[in-house]
Amino acid sequence: MIKKTDISIMTWILIAFGIINIILLATGKLGFNAKGIGIITAVAITLAMYSFLYKDNPVFKIAENLFVGVAMGYSLIIIWFNILKPDVFEALIVPMFKDTEIGPQYSVIVPTLLGFFMFLRFSTKLSWLSRWSFAFIVGMGSGIAIPNFINAILLRQLEPMFAPLYTGSFWGTVNTILVLVGVVSVLFYFFFSMEHKGAIGGVSVVGVWFLMIAFGASFGYTVMARMSLLIGRMQFLLKDWLGIIQ
Amino acid sequence: MNFFKRTIPMIIAFVMGLLMAFQYYVPHESSQNLLKVVTRWGMIISGFAMFIGAYSLFHMHWNRIRQKVSGWGYSIFVFIGAGITIIFGLLNGGEFFWNDKQAGTMFDWIFDNVQVPAGATIFSILAFFMASAAYRTFRARNKEATILLIAAIIVMLGRVPIGTMISQYIPVVADWIMSVPNLAAKRAILIGVSIGVIATSIKIIFGIERAYLGGGD
Numbered sequence: 001m002i003k004k005t006d007i008s009i010m011t012w013i014l015i016a017f018g019i020i021n022i023i024l025l026a027t028g029k030l031g032f033n034a035k036g037i038g039i040i041t042a043v044a045i046t047l048a049m050y051s052f053l054y055k056d057n058p059v060f061k062i063a064e065n066l067f068v069g070v071a072m073g074y075s076l077i078i079i080w081f082n083i084l085k086p087d088v089f090e091a092l093i094v095p096m097f098k099d100t101e102i103g104p105q106y107s108v109i110v111p112t113l114l115g116f117f118m119f120l121r122f123s124t125k126l127s128w129l130s131r132w133s134f135a136f137i138v139g140m141g142s143g144i145a146i147p148n149f150i151n152a153i154l155l156r157q158l159e160p161m162f163a164p165l166y167t168g169s170f171w172g173t174v175n176t177i178l179v180l181v182g183v184v185s186v187l188f189y190f191f192f193s194m195e196h197k198g199a200i201g202g203v204s205v206v207g208v209w210f211l212m213i214a215f216g217a218s219f220g221y222t223v224m225a226r227m228s229l230l231i232g233r234m235q236f237l238l239k240d241w242l243g244i245i246q
Numbered sequence: 247m248n249f250f251k252r253t254i255p256m257i258i259a260f261v262m263g264l265l266m267a268f269q270y271y272v273p274h275e276s277s278q279n280l281l282k283v284v285t286r287w288g289m290i291i292s293g294f295a296m297f298i299g300a301y302s303l304f305h306m307h308w309n310r311i312r313q314k315v316s317g318w319g320y321s322i323f324v325f326i327g328a329g330i331t332i333i334f335g336l337l338n339g340g341e342f343f344w345n346d347k348q349a350g351t352m353f354d355w356i357f358d359n360v361q362v363p364a365g366a367t368i369f370s371i372l373a374f375f376m377a378s379a380a381y382r383t384f385r386a387r388n389k390e391a392t393i394l395l396i397a398a399i400i401v402m403l404g405r406v407p408i409g410t411m412i413s414q415y416i417p418v419v420a421d422w423i424m425s426v427p428n429l430a431a432k433r434a435i436l437i438g439v440s441i442g443v444i445a446t447s448i449k450i451i452f453g454i455e456r457a458y459l460g461g462g463d
Binding site: 039041064068079085110131136145178179180184190208213216227236 | 250251252254255256258259260261262263264265266267269270271283284285286287288289290291292293294295296297298299300301303317320321322323324325326327328329330331332335336343344346347353355356357358359360361362363364365366367368369370371372373374376380390391393394395396397398399400401402405406422423424425426427428429430431432433434435436437438439440441443444446447448450451458459460
Protein backbone atom coordinates (compact mmCIF):
# COMPACT_ATOMS: atom_id res chain seq x y z
CA MET A 1 0.00 0.00 0.00
CA ILE A 2 1.41 3.36 -1.03
CA LYS A 3 1.37 6.08 1.63
CA LYS A 4 -0.04 9.55 0.94
CA THR A 5 3.33 11.15 1.74
CA ASP A 6 5.02 8.92 -0.84
CA ILE A 7 2.49 9.94 -3.48
CA SER A 8 3.04 13.62 -2.71
CA ILE A 9 6.84 13.20 -2.78
CA MET A 10 6.57 11.42 -6.13
CA THR A 11 4.26 14.12 -7.52
CA TRP A 12 6.58 16.95 -6.44
CA ILE A 13 9.61 15.19 -7.92
CA LEU A 14 7.75 14.68 -11.21
CA ILE A 15 6.70 18.37 -11.25
CA ALA A 16 10.29 19.45 -10.50
CA PHE A 17 11.61 17.10 -13.20
CA GLY A 18 9.13 18.54 -15.70
CA ILE A 19 9.95 22.18 -14.81
CA ILE A 20 13.73 21.59 -15.02
CA ASN A 21 13.39 19.96 -18.44
CA ILE A 22 11.13 22.76 -19.72
CA ILE A 23 13.73 25.33 -18.56
CA LEU A 24 16.59 23.34 -20.15
CA LEU A 25 14.68 23.02 -23.43
CA ALA A 26 13.54 26.68 -23.39
CA THR A 27 17.04 28.01 -22.71
CA GLY A 28 18.50 25.79 -25.43
CA LYS A 29 20.76 23.86 -23.04
CA LEU A 30 19.00 20.74 -24.31
CA GLY A 31 18.00 20.61 -27.94
CA PHE A 32 14.44 19.65 -28.87
CA ASN A 33 15.78 16.79 -30.98
CA ALA A 34 16.59 13.07 -30.70
CA LYS A 35 19.69 13.80 -28.58
CA GLY A 36 17.91 16.15 -26.16
CA ILE A 37 14.87 13.91 -25.75
CA GLY A 38 17.27 10.97 -25.38
CA ILE A 39 19.05 12.68 -22.49
CA ILE A 40 15.72 13.46 -20.79
CA THR A 41 14.62 9.81 -21.21
CA ALA A 42 17.92 8.52 -19.84
CA VAL A 43 17.69 10.91 -16.87
CA ALA A 44 14.11 9.79 -16.17
CA ILE A 45 15.21 6.15 -16.19
CA THR A 46 18.27 6.93 -14.02
CA LEU A 47 16.23 8.84 -11.41
CA ALA A 48 13.52 6.17 -11.44
CA MET A 49 16.16 3.53 -10.70
CA TYR A 50 17.77 5.62 -7.95
CA SER A 51 14.34 6.10 -6.33
CA PHE A 52 14.87 2.56 -4.98
CA LEU A 53 17.40 4.05 -2.56
CA TYR A 54 14.45 5.72 -0.80
CA LYS A 55 12.40 2.53 -0.85
CA ASP A 56 10.79 0.04 -3.21
CA ASN A 57 8.21 2.12 -5.08
CA PRO A 58 5.98 2.02 -8.20
CA VAL A 59 8.26 4.32 -10.24
CA PHE A 60 11.21 1.97 -9.70
CA LYS A 61 9.10 -1.08 -10.51
CA ILE A 62 7.87 0.48 -13.76
CA ALA A 63 11.46 1.35 -14.79
CA GLU A 64 12.67 -2.11 -13.76
CA ASN A 65 10.02 -3.95 -15.78
CA LEU A 66 10.51 -1.62 -18.73
CA PHE A 67 14.25 -2.37 -18.61
CA VAL A 68 13.62 -6.13 -18.56
CA GLY A 69 11.32 -5.83 -21.59
CA VAL A 70 13.71 -3.59 -23.54
CA ALA A 71 16.66 -5.87 -22.74
CA MET A 72 14.74 -8.92 -23.97
CA GLY A 73 13.54 -7.14 -27.12
CA TYR A 74 17.05 -5.91 -27.82
CA SER A 75 18.54 -9.40 -27.41
CA LEU A 76 15.99 -10.96 -29.79
CA ILE A 77 16.62 -8.35 -32.49
CA ILE A 78 20.40 -8.61 -32.14
CA ILE A 79 20.21 -12.41 -32.40
CA TRP A 80 18.19 -12.03 -35.58
CA PHE A 81 20.63 -9.57 -37.17
CA ASN A 82 23.85 -11.22 -35.94
CA ILE A 83 23.03 -14.93 -36.09
CA LEU A 84 19.74 -16.03 -37.60
CA LYS A 85 19.65 -13.60 -40.54
CA PRO A 86 23.20 -14.19 -41.90
CA ASP A 87 23.50 -17.87 -40.94
CA VAL A 88 19.98 -19.19 -41.62
CA PHE A 89 17.85 -16.69 -43.55
CA GLU A 90 20.53 -15.53 -46.03
CA ALA A 91 22.46 -18.81 -46.13
CA LEU A 92 19.54 -21.17 -46.61
CA ILE A 93 16.15 -19.54 -47.20
CA VAL A 94 16.99 -16.63 -49.55
CA PRO A 95 19.08 -18.73 -52.00
CA MET A 96 16.23 -21.26 -52.25
CA PHE A 97 13.93 -18.63 -53.78
CA LYS A 98 16.42 -16.25 -55.41
CA ASP A 99 19.45 -16.68 -57.67
CA THR A 100 22.47 -15.89 -55.53
CA GLU A 101 26.21 -16.25 -56.06
CA ILE A 102 26.45 -19.06 -53.52
CA GLY A 103 23.61 -21.55 -53.55
CA PRO A 104 21.64 -22.69 -50.51
CA GLN A 105 23.85 -24.09 -47.75
CA TYR A 106 21.85 -27.18 -46.90
CA SER A 107 24.16 -28.08 -44.02
CA VAL A 108 22.48 -25.26 -42.06
CA ILE A 109 19.32 -27.39 -41.98
CA VAL A 110 20.89 -29.49 -39.18
CA PRO A 111 21.34 -26.68 -36.58
CA THR A 112 18.06 -25.09 -37.71
CA LEU A 113 16.21 -28.33 -37.03
CA LEU A 114 18.03 -28.75 -33.71
CA GLY A 115 17.07 -25.15 -32.89
CA PHE A 116 13.41 -25.85 -33.62
CA PHE A 117 13.64 -29.07 -31.56
CA MET A 118 14.34 -26.84 -28.55
CA PHE A 119 10.82 -25.43 -28.80
CA LEU A 120 9.49 -28.97 -28.35
CA ARG A 121 10.54 -28.62 -24.70
CA PHE A 122 7.00 -27.31 -24.21
CA SER A 123 5.37 -30.37 -25.82
CA THR A 124 4.45 -33.26 -23.55
CA LYS A 125 4.85 -35.94 -26.24
CA LEU A 126 7.88 -34.67 -28.16
CA SER A 127 9.90 -32.91 -25.46
CA TRP A 128 12.55 -35.68 -25.70
CA LEU A 129 13.60 -34.29 -29.10
CA SER A 130 14.91 -31.16 -27.36
CA ARG A 131 17.50 -33.42 -25.69
CA TRP A 132 19.19 -33.84 -29.06
CA SER A 133 19.78 -30.07 -29.22
CA PHE A 134 21.04 -29.90 -25.64
CA ALA A 135 23.28 -32.93 -26.26
CA PHE A 136 24.80 -31.20 -29.29
CA ILE A 137 25.52 -27.98 -27.37
CA VAL A 138 26.73 -29.75 -24.20
CA GLY A 139 28.86 -32.27 -26.13
CA MET A 140 30.38 -29.54 -28.30
CA GLY A 141 31.05 -27.33 -25.27
CA SER A 142 32.65 -30.21 -23.35
CA GLY A 143 34.87 -31.17 -26.27
CA ILE A 144 36.03 -27.60 -26.81
CA ALA A 145 36.51 -27.05 -23.06
CA ILE A 146 38.92 -29.94 -22.42
CA PRO A 147 41.91 -28.85 -24.57
CA ASN A 148 41.20 -25.16 -24.07
CA PHE A 149 41.09 -25.35 -20.29
CA ILE A 150 44.23 -27.51 -20.24
CA ASN A 151 46.13 -25.13 -22.50
CA ALA A 152 44.73 -21.69 -21.65
CA ILE A 153 44.23 -22.04 -17.89
CA LEU A 154 45.66 -25.15 -16.25
CA LEU A 155 49.11 -25.16 -17.91
CA ARG A 156 49.32 -21.37 -17.96
CA GLN A 157 48.73 -21.27 -14.21
CA LEU A 158 51.04 -24.19 -13.47
CA GLU A 159 53.90 -22.97 -15.67
CA PRO A 160 55.05 -20.10 -13.38
CA MET A 161 55.03 -22.52 -10.44
CA PHE A 162 57.92 -24.44 -11.98
CA ALA A 163 60.16 -21.39 -12.35
CA PRO A 164 63.22 -21.03 -10.05
CA LEU A 165 62.35 -19.55 -6.66
CA TYR A 166 65.40 -17.30 -6.67
CA THR A 167 64.63 -14.34 -8.92
CA GLY A 168 67.80 -12.32 -8.37
CA SER A 169 66.44 -10.00 -5.73
CA PHE A 170 65.58 -10.63 -2.08
CA TRP A 171 61.98 -9.33 -2.16
CA GLY A 172 61.34 -10.93 -5.54
CA THR A 173 62.38 -14.29 -4.09
CA VAL A 174 60.22 -13.75 -0.97
CA ASN A 175 57.21 -12.98 -3.19
CA THR A 176 57.81 -16.06 -5.37
CA ILE A 177 58.00 -18.25 -2.24
CA LEU A 178 54.82 -16.62 -0.88
CA VAL A 179 52.95 -17.31 -4.14
CA LEU A 180 54.14 -20.96 -4.05
CA VAL A 181 53.09 -21.33 -0.39
CA GLY A 182 49.74 -19.66 -1.18
CA VAL A 183 48.92 -21.86 -4.17
CA VAL A 184 49.88 -25.09 -2.38
CA SER A 185 48.04 -24.20 0.85
CA VAL A 186 44.84 -23.12 -0.98
CA LEU A 187 44.94 -26.34 -3.01
CA PHE A 188 45.28 -28.25 0.27
CA TYR A 189 42.23 -26.39 1.62
CA PHE A 190 40.19 -27.52 -1.44
CA PHE A 191 41.43 -31.12 -1.13
CA PHE A 192 38.62 -32.96 0.61
CA SER A 193 39.81 -36.55 0.20
CA MET A 194 41.67 -36.30 3.52
CA GLU A 195 40.46 -34.97 6.83
CA HIS A 196 41.87 -31.50 7.61
CA LYS A 197 43.72 -32.49 10.77
CA GLY A 198 47.33 -32.25 11.96
CA ALA A 199 49.83 -30.99 9.35
CA ILE A 200 47.21 -30.92 6.56
CA GLY A 201 44.88 -28.94 8.83
CA GLY A 202 47.66 -26.46 9.55
CA VAL A 203 48.48 -25.99 5.86
CA SER A 204 44.81 -25.55 4.95
CA VAL A 205 44.47 -22.84 7.65
CA VAL A 206 47.23 -20.91 5.85
CA GLY A 207 45.21 -21.49 2.66
CA VAL A 208 42.18 -19.91 4.32
CA TRP A 209 44.24 -16.81 5.16
CA PHE A 210 45.31 -16.47 1.54
CA LEU A 211 41.71 -16.97 0.42
CA MET A 212 40.49 -14.29 2.83
CA ILE A 213 43.06 -11.82 1.48
CA ALA A 214 41.95 -12.64 -2.09
CA PHE A 215 38.25 -12.27 -1.20
CA GLY A 216 38.94 -8.98 0.59
CA ALA A 217 40.91 -7.73 -2.43
CA SER A 218 38.10 -8.81 -4.80
CA PHE A 219 35.53 -7.11 -2.58
CA GLY A 220 37.54 -3.87 -2.46
CA TYR A 221 38.09 -3.99 -6.20
CA THR A 222 34.36 -4.56 -6.89
CA VAL A 223 33.35 -1.71 -4.56
CA MET A 224 35.67 0.64 -6.44
CA ALA A 225 34.29 -0.55 -9.81
CA ARG A 226 30.73 0.15 -8.63
CA MET A 227 31.85 3.54 -7.29
CA SER A 228 33.27 4.32 -10.70
CA LEU A 229 29.87 3.49 -12.27
CA LEU A 230 28.17 5.70 -9.69
CA ILE A 231 30.54 8.56 -10.55
CA GLY A 232 29.71 7.98 -14.23
CA ARG A 233 25.97 8.30 -13.56
CA MET A 234 26.48 11.41 -11.42
CA GLN A 235 28.60 12.95 -14.18
CA PHE A 236 25.81 12.20 -16.65
CA LEU A 237 23.21 13.92 -14.43
CA LEU A 238 25.35 16.95 -13.54
CA LYS A 239 27.20 17.41 -16.84
CA ASP A 240 25.12 16.03 -19.73
CA TRP A 241 21.71 16.90 -18.26
CA LEU A 242 22.03 19.91 -15.95
CA GLY A 243 25.31 21.26 -17.32
CA ILE A 244 26.43 22.27 -13.80
CA ILE A 245 29.93 20.79 -14.17
CA GLN A 246 32.11 20.98 -17.26
CA MET B 247 11.81 -45.67 -28.03
CA ASN B 248 14.29 -45.38 -25.19
CA PHE B 249 17.00 -45.48 -27.87
CA PHE B 250 15.73 -42.22 -29.41
CA LYS B 251 15.00 -40.59 -26.07
CA ARG B 252 18.18 -41.34 -24.14
CA THR B 253 20.75 -43.22 -26.25
CA ILE B 254 20.83 -40.92 -29.29
CA PRO B 255 21.40 -37.76 -27.19
CA MET B 256 24.27 -39.54 -25.42
CA ILE B 257 25.73 -40.62 -28.78
CA ILE B 258 25.45 -37.02 -30.05
CA ALA B 259 27.25 -35.70 -26.93
CA PHE B 260 29.92 -38.44 -27.22
CA VAL B 261 30.60 -37.86 -30.94
CA MET B 262 30.58 -34.06 -30.68
CA GLY B 263 32.72 -34.12 -27.54
CA LEU B 264 35.40 -36.41 -28.98
CA LEU B 265 35.35 -34.63 -32.35
CA MET B 266 35.85 -31.19 -30.81
CA ALA B 267 38.46 -32.40 -28.29
CA PHE B 268 40.60 -34.10 -30.96
CA GLN B 269 40.05 -31.31 -33.47
CA TYR B 270 42.21 -29.08 -31.26
CA TYR B 271 45.23 -31.34 -31.79
CA VAL B 272 44.93 -31.50 -35.59
CA PRO B 273 46.53 -28.40 -37.08
CA HIS B 274 45.03 -28.99 -40.54
CA GLU B 275 42.88 -26.55 -42.47
CA SER B 276 39.95 -28.97 -42.59
CA SER B 277 40.13 -29.29 -38.81
CA GLN B 278 39.97 -25.49 -38.46
CA ASN B 279 37.02 -25.39 -40.87
CA LEU B 280 35.25 -28.07 -38.84
CA LEU B 281 35.65 -25.93 -35.70
CA LYS B 282 34.26 -22.90 -37.56
CA VAL B 283 31.24 -24.81 -38.93
CA VAL B 284 30.40 -26.52 -35.64
CA THR B 285 30.82 -23.28 -33.66
CA ARG B 286 28.50 -21.58 -36.14
CA TRP B 287 25.98 -24.40 -35.71
CA GLY B 288 26.21 -23.98 -31.96
CA MET B 289 25.55 -20.25 -32.32
CA ILE B 290 22.45 -20.96 -34.44
CA ILE B 291 21.05 -23.40 -31.86
CA SER B 292 21.83 -20.94 -29.04
CA GLY B 293 20.05 -18.25 -31.06
CA PHE B 294 16.88 -20.34 -31.04
CA ALA B 295 17.38 -20.95 -27.29
CA MET B 296 17.09 -17.19 -26.74
CA PHE B 297 13.53 -17.36 -28.11
CA ILE B 298 12.73 -19.99 -25.49
CA GLY B 299 13.99 -17.56 -22.85
CA ALA B 300 11.75 -14.86 -24.34
CA TYR B 301 8.77 -17.23 -24.35
CA SER B 302 9.41 -18.11 -20.72
CA LEU B 303 9.61 -14.44 -19.67
CA PHE B 304 6.50 -13.39 -21.61
CA HIS B 305 4.57 -16.46 -20.47
CA MET B 306 5.34 -15.67 -16.80
CA HIS B 307 4.31 -12.02 -17.11
CA TRP B 308 1.23 -12.89 -19.19
CA ASN B 309 0.11 -15.28 -16.43
CA ARG B 310 0.66 -12.54 -13.84
CA ILE B 311 -1.58 -10.21 -15.84
CA ARG B 312 -4.21 -12.90 -16.54
CA GLN B 313 -4.43 -14.03 -12.92
CA LYS B 314 -4.22 -10.45 -11.68
CA VAL B 315 -1.66 -11.33 -9.02
CA SER B 316 -0.33 -8.57 -6.77
CA GLY B 317 1.63 -6.03 -8.84
CA TRP B 318 0.35 -7.41 -12.16
CA GLY B 319 0.18 -3.92 -13.64
CA TYR B 320 3.98 -3.66 -13.71
CA SER B 321 4.15 -6.71 -16.00
CA ILE B 322 2.45 -4.65 -18.71
CA PHE B 323 5.62 -2.55 -18.91
CA VAL B 324 7.65 -5.66 -19.82
CA PHE B 325 5.44 -6.05 -22.90
CA ILE B 326 5.54 -2.31 -23.65
CA GLY B 327 9.35 -2.25 -23.45
CA ALA B 328 9.83 -5.44 -25.46
CA GLY B 329 7.09 -4.54 -27.96
CA ILE B 330 8.45 -1.07 -28.77
CA THR B 331 12.05 -2.35 -29.04
CA ILE B 332 11.08 -5.29 -31.27
CA ILE B 333 8.88 -3.12 -33.53
CA PHE B 334 11.64 -0.55 -34.06
CA GLY B 335 14.18 -3.34 -34.50
CA LEU B 336 12.06 -4.99 -37.20
CA LEU B 337 11.32 -1.64 -38.90
CA ASN B 338 15.13 -1.18 -39.04
CA GLY B 339 14.90 2.54 -39.90
CA GLY B 340 12.49 1.90 -42.79
CA GLU B 341 14.70 -0.77 -44.36
CA PHE B 342 12.89 -3.63 -42.59
CA PHE B 343 14.38 -6.65 -40.88
CA TRP B 344 15.29 -8.64 -43.99
CA ASN B 345 17.89 -6.02 -44.95
CA ASP B 346 21.17 -5.35 -43.12
CA LYS B 347 20.91 -3.60 -39.75
CA GLN B 348 20.90 0.15 -40.16
CA ALA B 349 22.82 2.43 -37.79
CA GLY B 350 21.32 5.40 -35.94
CA THR B 351 17.74 4.08 -35.93
CA MET B 352 15.13 4.36 -33.17
CA PHE B 353 16.22 0.88 -32.11
CA ASP B 354 19.73 2.20 -31.37
CA TRP B 355 18.18 5.25 -29.69
CA ILE B 356 16.27 2.97 -27.29
CA PHE B 357 19.47 1.05 -26.55
CA ASP B 358 21.48 4.23 -25.88
CA ASN B 359 18.84 6.06 -23.86
CA VAL B 360 16.98 3.29 -22.03
CA GLN B 361 18.98 0.10 -21.78
CA VAL B 362 22.48 1.53 -21.23
CA PRO B 363 21.50 4.10 -18.52
CA ALA B 364 19.17 1.61 -16.81
CA GLY B 365 21.86 -1.10 -16.71
CA ALA B 366 24.58 1.28 -15.51
CA THR B 367 22.30 2.74 -12.83
CA ILE B 368 21.27 -0.66 -11.49
CA PHE B 369 24.91 -1.69 -11.15
CA SER B 370 25.85 1.66 -9.57
CA ILE B 371 23.06 1.21 -6.99
CA LEU B 372 25.07 -1.78 -5.78
CA ALA B 373 27.67 0.69 -4.51
CA PHE B 374 25.14 1.77 -1.84
CA PHE B 375 24.06 -1.74 -0.95
CA MET B 376 27.66 -2.86 -0.72
CA ALA B 377 28.07 -0.37 2.13
CA SER B 378 25.51 -2.26 4.23
CA ALA B 379 26.89 -5.61 3.07
CA ALA B 380 30.37 -4.40 4.03
CA TYR B 381 29.20 -3.48 7.52
CA ARG B 382 27.91 -7.02 8.09
CA THR B 383 30.93 -8.65 6.44
CA PHE B 384 33.59 -6.45 7.95
CA ARG B 385 32.71 -6.78 11.59
CA ALA B 386 35.98 -8.30 12.69
CA ARG B 387 34.44 -11.24 14.52
CA ASN B 388 37.36 -13.61 14.05
CA LYS B 389 40.85 -13.84 12.59
CA GLU B 390 39.68 -14.64 9.05
CA ALA B 391 37.16 -11.76 8.96
CA THR B 392 39.87 -9.39 10.21
CA ILE B 393 42.24 -10.45 7.41
CA LEU B 394 39.45 -9.93 4.85
CA LEU B 395 38.63 -6.51 6.35
CA ILE B 396 42.24 -5.29 6.28
CA ALA B 397 42.84 -6.53 2.71
CA ALA B 398 39.63 -4.89 1.43
CA ILE B 399 40.33 -1.56 3.15
CA ILE B 400 43.91 -1.41 1.84
CA VAL B 401 42.82 -2.27 -1.73
CA MET B 402 40.02 0.33 -1.62
CA LEU B 403 42.29 3.04 -0.19
CA GLY B 404 45.04 2.12 -2.63
CA ARG B 405 42.77 2.92 -5.57
CA VAL B 406 41.83 6.48 -4.50
CA PRO B 407 43.90 9.65 -3.90
CA ILE B 408 42.99 9.72 -0.18
CA GLY B 409 45.00 6.49 0.23
CA THR B 410 48.16 8.23 -0.96
CA MET B 411 47.34 11.23 1.26
CA ILE B 412 47.19 8.96 4.33
CA SER B 413 50.41 7.15 3.46
CA GLN B 414 52.43 6.79 0.28
CA TYR B 415 52.87 3.11 1.09
CA ILE B 416 49.14 2.25 0.89
CA PRO B 417 49.02 2.04 -2.95
CA VAL B 418 52.26 0.00 -2.85
CA VAL B 419 50.79 -2.45 -0.33
CA ALA B 420 47.52 -2.59 -2.34
CA ASP B 421 49.47 -3.51 -5.47
CA TRP B 422 51.43 -6.11 -3.48
CA ILE B 423 48.19 -7.66 -2.17
CA MET B 424 46.84 -7.86 -5.72
CA SER B 425 50.01 -9.34 -7.20
CA VAL B 426 51.14 -11.77 -4.47
CA PRO B 427 48.58 -13.24 -2.00
CA ASN B 428 45.60 -12.47 -4.27
CA LEU B 429 47.43 -13.99 -7.25
CA ALA B 430 48.31 -17.12 -5.25
CA ALA B 431 44.70 -17.73 -4.13
CA LYS B 432 43.24 -16.95 -7.57
CA ARG B 433 45.80 -19.23 -9.21
CA ALA B 434 44.87 -22.12 -6.91
CA ILE B 435 41.15 -21.47 -7.51
CA LEU B 436 41.69 -21.41 -11.30
CA ILE B 437 43.67 -24.67 -11.14
CA GLY B 438 40.82 -26.26 -9.16
CA VAL B 439 38.15 -24.87 -11.49
CA SER B 440 39.92 -26.06 -14.63
CA ILE B 441 40.43 -29.57 -13.21
CA GLY B 442 36.72 -29.57 -12.31
CA VAL B 443 35.66 -28.45 -15.80
CA ILE B 444 37.89 -31.03 -17.48
CA ALA B 445 36.59 -33.83 -15.21
CA THR B 446 32.95 -32.82 -15.79
CA SER B 447 33.50 -32.57 -19.55
CA ILE B 448 34.97 -36.08 -19.63
CA LYS B 449 32.01 -37.35 -17.57
CA ILE B 450 29.55 -35.75 -20.01
CA ILE B 451 31.31 -37.11 -23.09
CA PHE B 452 31.36 -40.66 -21.70
CA GLY B 453 27.77 -40.49 -20.51
CA ILE B 454 28.50 -40.62 -16.76
CA GLU B 455 27.07 -37.15 -16.21
CA ARG B 456 23.56 -37.03 -17.70
CA ALA B 457 21.91 -34.11 -15.90
CA TYR B 458 21.57 -32.24 -19.21
CA LEU B 459 19.09 -34.90 -20.38
CA GLY B 460 16.64 -33.80 -17.70
CA GLY B 461 14.22 -36.04 -15.88
CA GLY B 462 11.51 -38.34 -17.23
CA ASP B 463 11.86 -41.03 -19.91
